[in-house]
Amino acid sequence: MEWRDQGAVLAVRRHGESAAIVELFTEAHGRHAGVVRGGAGRRMAPLLQPGAQLEVTWRARLEDHLGAYAVEPLKSRADLMSDRVALAGLNAVTALLHFSLPERAPHPVLYRRTISVLDMLGRSELWPLAYLRWEMALLEELGFGLDLSACAVTGTRDDLAYVSPKSGRAVSAEGAGEWAERLLPLPPEMLGAGDGARENVLAGLGITGHFLARWLAPALGDRPLPEARARLVDMLGRTT
Numbered sequence: 001m002e003w004r005d006q007g008a009v010l011a012v013r014r015h016g017e018s019a020a021i022v023e024l025f026t027e028a029h030g031r032h033a034g035v036v037r038g039g040a041g042r043r044m045a046p047l048l049q050p051g052a053q054l055e056v057t058w059r060a061r062l063e064d065h066l067g068a069y070a071v072e073p074l075k076s077r078a079d080l081m082s083d084r085v086a087l088a089g090l091n092a093v094t095a096l097l098h099f100s101l102p103e104r105a106p107h108p109v110l111y112r113r114t115i116s117v118l119d120m121l122g123r124s125e126l127w128p129l130a131y132l133r134w135e136m137a138l139l140e141e142l143g144f145g146l147d148l149s150a151c152a153v154t155g156t157r158d159d160l161a162y163v164s165p166k167s168g169r170a171v172s173a174e175g176a177g178e179w180a181e182r183l184l185p186l187p188p189e190m191l192g193a194g195d196g197a198r199e200n201v202l203a204g205l206g207i208t209g210h211f212l213a214r215w216l217a218p219a220l221g222d223r224p225l226p227e228a229r230a231r232l233v234d235m236l237g238r239t240t
Helices: 078-083 083-100 108-121 127-141 175-181 198-219 227-238
Strands: 002-015 018-026 030-036 053-059 069-075 161-165 170-172
Touching: 002 030, 002 083, 018 053, 018 083, 018 108, 030 083, 053 078, 078 083, 083 127, 083 227, 108 127, 108 175, 127 198, 161 175, 170 175, 170 227, 198 227
Parallel strands: 030 069
Antiparallel strands: 002 018, 002 053, 018 030, 053 069, 161 170
16 A cells, blocks of 8 residues: 655654654545654654654555655744744644544645645734634534524624524624623634734634534543643733
Protein backbone atom coordinates (compact mmCIF):
# COMPACT_ATOMS: atom_id res chain seq x y z
CA MET A 1 0.00 0.00 0.00
CA GLU A 2 1.34 3.44 -0.90
CA TRP A 3 0.09 6.99 -1.38
CA ARG A 4 1.52 10.52 -1.54
CA ASP A 5 -0.09 13.59 0.00
CA GLN A 6 0.52 16.83 1.87
CA GLY A 7 -0.31 17.44 5.50
CA ALA A 8 0.22 19.51 8.65
CA VAL A 9 1.72 17.91 11.75
CA LEU A 10 -0.78 17.56 14.59
CA ALA A 11 1.16 15.50 17.13
CA VAL A 12 4.42 13.59 17.52
CA ARG A 13 5.40 10.91 20.01
CA ARG A 14 8.63 8.97 20.35
CA HIS A 15 8.65 5.39 19.07
CA GLY A 16 11.53 3.19 20.13
CA GLU A 17 15.04 4.60 20.29
CA SER A 18 15.05 7.04 17.40
CA ALA A 19 11.75 6.81 15.48
CA ALA A 20 8.60 8.86 16.00
CA ILE A 21 4.92 8.30 15.35
CA VAL A 22 3.74 11.39 13.52
CA GLU A 23 0.08 12.28 13.18
CA LEU A 24 -0.80 14.50 10.23
CA PHE A 25 -3.91 16.21 8.95
CA THR A 26 -3.62 15.41 5.25
CA GLU A 27 -5.64 16.77 2.37
CA ALA A 28 -6.86 13.49 0.89
CA HIS A 29 -6.46 11.04 3.78
CA GLY A 30 -7.61 13.04 6.80
CA ARG A 31 -6.03 12.56 10.22
CA HIS A 32 -3.49 9.84 9.57
CA ALA A 33 -0.53 8.55 11.56
CA GLY A 34 2.68 6.85 10.47
CA VAL A 35 6.17 6.05 11.71
CA VAL A 36 9.03 8.33 10.69
CA ARG A 37 12.33 6.54 11.03
CA GLY A 38 14.82 8.82 12.73
CA GLY A 39 11.97 11.18 13.60
CA ALA A 40 13.20 11.64 17.17
CA GLY A 41 16.75 12.34 16.06
CA ARG A 42 18.59 15.63 16.00
CA ARG A 43 18.20 16.13 12.25
CA MET A 44 14.52 15.18 11.85
CA ALA A 45 12.89 16.33 15.09
CA PRO A 46 12.97 20.07 14.25
CA LEU A 47 11.09 19.32 11.01
CA LEU A 48 8.28 17.49 12.78
CA GLN A 49 6.92 20.21 15.06
CA PRO A 50 3.13 20.76 15.30
CA GLY A 51 1.92 22.95 12.45
CA ALA A 52 4.79 22.09 10.12
CA GLN A 53 3.63 21.34 6.60
CA LEU A 54 5.07 18.27 4.91
CA GLU A 55 4.88 16.34 1.71
CA VAL A 56 4.73 12.67 2.63
CA THR A 57 4.74 9.22 1.11
CA TRP A 58 3.00 6.60 3.23
CA ARG A 59 3.76 2.91 2.80
CA ALA A 60 2.43 -0.17 4.58
CA ARG A 61 2.04 -3.86 3.83
CA LEU A 62 -1.70 -3.68 4.50
CA GLU A 63 -4.08 -0.71 4.48
CA ASP A 64 -5.01 -1.03 8.16
CA HIS A 65 -1.37 -1.09 9.34
CA LEU A 66 0.23 1.93 10.97
CA GLY A 67 2.70 2.21 8.11
CA ALA A 68 5.70 4.47 7.65
CA TYR A 69 6.11 8.01 6.35
CA ALA A 70 8.88 9.34 4.17
CA VAL A 71 8.71 13.10 4.66
CA GLU A 72 9.83 16.18 2.76
CA PRO A 73 9.49 19.57 4.53
CA LEU A 74 7.41 22.25 2.84
CA LYS A 75 6.93 24.90 5.55
CA SER A 76 8.17 24.82 9.15
CA ARG A 77 6.30 27.75 10.75
CA ALA A 78 9.13 27.85 13.32
CA ASP A 79 9.04 31.66 13.09
CA LEU A 80 5.89 31.62 15.25
CA MET A 81 8.05 30.71 18.25
CA SER A 82 8.70 34.44 18.67
CA ASP A 83 4.98 35.34 18.75
CA ARG A 84 3.34 33.82 21.83
CA VAL A 85 -0.24 34.57 20.82
CA ALA A 86 0.15 33.31 17.25
CA LEU A 87 1.90 30.20 18.60
CA ALA A 88 -1.07 29.69 20.93
CA GLY A 89 -3.32 29.89 17.86
CA LEU A 90 -1.28 27.21 16.09
CA ASN A 91 -1.42 24.97 19.16
CA ALA A 92 -5.20 25.43 19.43
CA VAL A 93 -5.71 24.48 15.77
CA THR A 94 -3.57 21.35 15.94
CA ALA A 95 -4.97 20.28 19.33
CA LEU A 96 -8.59 20.66 18.23
CA LEU A 97 -7.98 18.69 15.03
CA HIS A 98 -6.24 15.93 16.99
CA PHE A 99 -9.12 15.94 19.47
CA SER A 100 -12.04 15.99 17.07
CA LEU A 101 -11.26 14.39 13.71
CA PRO A 102 -11.93 10.70 13.09
CA GLU A 103 -8.92 8.76 11.87
CA ARG A 104 -8.39 8.42 8.12
CA ALA A 105 -11.57 10.27 7.12
CA PRO A 106 -10.84 12.93 4.46
CA HIS A 107 -11.95 16.51 5.05
CA PRO A 108 -10.43 18.36 2.06
CA VAL A 109 -12.40 21.61 2.50
CA LEU A 110 -11.51 21.83 6.19
CA TYR A 111 -7.90 21.00 5.31
CA ARG A 112 -7.67 23.96 2.94
CA ARG A 113 -9.22 26.29 5.53
CA THR A 114 -6.78 24.99 8.13
CA ILE A 115 -3.75 25.69 5.96
CA SER A 116 -5.13 29.17 5.22
CA VAL A 117 -5.44 29.95 8.95
CA LEU A 118 -1.98 28.56 9.72
CA ASP A 119 -0.54 30.74 6.96
CA MET A 120 -2.18 33.85 8.48
CA LEU A 121 -0.82 33.31 11.99
CA GLY A 122 1.59 36.08 12.91
CA ARG A 123 1.30 37.61 9.43
CA SER A 124 -2.13 39.22 9.43
CA GLU A 125 -3.86 41.22 12.14
CA LEU A 126 -7.09 39.47 11.15
CA TRP A 127 -5.92 35.97 12.05
CA PRO A 128 -8.03 35.83 15.26
CA LEU A 129 -11.14 36.46 13.13
CA ALA A 130 -10.00 33.78 10.67
CA TYR A 131 -9.52 31.43 13.61
CA LEU A 132 -13.06 32.10 14.88
CA ARG A 133 -14.49 31.30 11.45
CA TRP A 134 -12.30 28.20 11.33
CA GLU A 135 -13.92 26.96 14.56
CA MET A 136 -17.32 27.57 12.98
CA ALA A 137 -16.21 25.55 9.95
CA LEU A 138 -14.94 22.75 12.20
CA LEU A 139 -18.34 22.47 13.89
CA GLU A 140 -20.05 22.49 10.50
CA GLU A 141 -17.72 19.85 9.05
CA LEU A 142 -18.35 17.48 11.94
CA GLY A 143 -22.14 17.82 11.81
CA PHE A 144 -22.61 20.37 14.57
CA GLY A 145 -22.98 23.54 12.52
CA LEU A 146 -24.79 26.60 13.83
CA ASP A 147 -27.86 27.86 11.97
CA LEU A 148 -27.40 31.62 11.67
CA SER A 149 -29.48 32.02 8.52
CA ALA A 150 -32.67 33.38 10.10
CA CYS A 151 -34.36 34.04 13.43
CA ALA A 152 -35.62 30.84 15.05
CA VAL A 153 -38.63 32.75 16.46
CA THR A 154 -39.80 35.14 13.74
CA GLY A 155 -38.11 33.76 10.63
CA THR A 156 -36.63 37.16 9.76
CA ARG A 157 -33.11 37.43 8.38
CA ASP A 158 -32.67 40.93 9.75
CA ASP A 159 -31.38 42.21 13.09
CA LEU A 160 -29.98 38.85 14.20
CA ALA A 161 -28.53 39.54 17.64
CA TYR A 162 -28.38 36.31 19.63
CA VAL A 163 -27.79 32.55 19.45
CA SER A 164 -29.85 30.03 21.39
CA PRO A 165 -27.49 28.07 23.69
CA LYS A 166 -29.70 25.00 23.25
CA SER A 167 -30.45 24.88 19.52
CA GLY A 168 -27.54 26.84 18.03
CA ARG A 169 -30.00 28.91 15.98
CA ALA A 170 -29.92 32.67 15.56
CA VAL A 171 -32.51 34.88 17.25
CA SER A 172 -33.36 38.46 16.33
CA ALA A 173 -33.57 41.27 18.87
CA GLU A 174 -37.35 41.31 18.41
CA GLY A 175 -37.63 37.55 18.70
CA ALA A 176 -35.54 37.41 21.86
CA GLY A 177 -37.91 39.59 23.87
CA GLU A 178 -37.72 38.93 27.59
CA TRP A 179 -35.50 35.87 26.97
CA ALA A 180 -32.56 37.97 25.76
CA GLU A 181 -30.56 37.50 28.96
CA ARG A 182 -30.62 33.73 28.50
CA LEU A 183 -29.23 33.89 24.98
CA LEU A 184 -25.67 34.26 23.69
CA PRO A 185 -24.90 37.67 22.11
CA LEU A 186 -24.15 37.18 18.41
CA PRO A 187 -21.29 39.35 17.03
CA PRO A 188 -21.57 40.51 13.41
CA GLU A 189 -18.28 38.73 12.62
CA MET A 190 -20.12 35.40 12.80
CA LEU A 191 -22.50 36.65 10.10
CA GLY A 192 -19.74 37.64 7.69
CA ALA A 193 -19.75 41.29 8.75
CA GLY A 194 -17.86 43.38 11.30
CA ASP A 195 -14.23 44.46 11.34
CA GLY A 196 -12.77 41.72 13.51
CA ALA A 197 -12.74 43.75 16.74
CA ARG A 198 -11.09 41.65 19.43
CA GLU A 199 -14.07 41.86 21.83
CA ASN A 200 -16.34 40.57 19.06
CA VAL A 201 -13.97 37.73 18.23
CA LEU A 202 -13.90 36.76 21.91
CA ALA A 203 -17.72 36.85 22.03
CA GLY A 204 -17.75 34.57 18.99
CA LEU A 205 -15.27 32.19 20.58
CA GLY A 206 -17.55 32.08 23.61
CA ILE A 207 -20.30 30.79 21.31
CA THR A 208 -18.18 28.26 19.41
CA GLY A 209 -16.61 27.12 22.68
CA HIS A 210 -20.05 26.56 24.16
CA PHE A 211 -21.05 24.24 21.32
CA LEU A 212 -17.69 22.51 21.14
CA ALA A 213 -18.20 21.59 24.78
CA ARG A 214 -21.97 21.00 24.67
CA TRP A 215 -22.26 19.14 21.36
CA LEU A 216 -18.91 17.94 20.06
CA ALA A 217 -17.19 16.76 23.23
CA PRO A 218 -20.10 14.53 24.37
CA ALA A 219 -20.16 12.89 20.94
CA LEU A 220 -16.48 11.99 21.40
CA GLY A 221 -16.90 10.35 24.79
CA ASP A 222 -17.35 13.55 26.82
CA ARG A 223 -13.63 14.28 26.94
CA PRO A 224 -12.66 17.81 27.99
CA LEU A 225 -11.68 20.23 25.24
CA PRO A 226 -7.93 20.63 24.75
CA GLU A 227 -6.31 23.04 27.17
CA ALA A 228 -4.57 24.70 24.21
CA ARG A 229 -7.87 26.27 23.18
CA ALA A 230 -8.49 27.77 26.62
CA ARG A 231 -4.94 29.17 26.65
CA LEU A 232 -5.54 30.88 23.30
CA VAL A 233 -8.80 32.46 24.45
CA ASP A 234 -7.10 33.65 27.64
CA MET A 235 -4.21 35.19 25.70
CA LEU A 236 -6.55 36.92 23.25
CA GLY A 237 -8.50 38.31 26.19
CA ARG A 238 -5.34 39.73 27.79
CA THR A 239 -4.19 41.41 24.58
CA THR A 240 -7.38 43.36 23.77
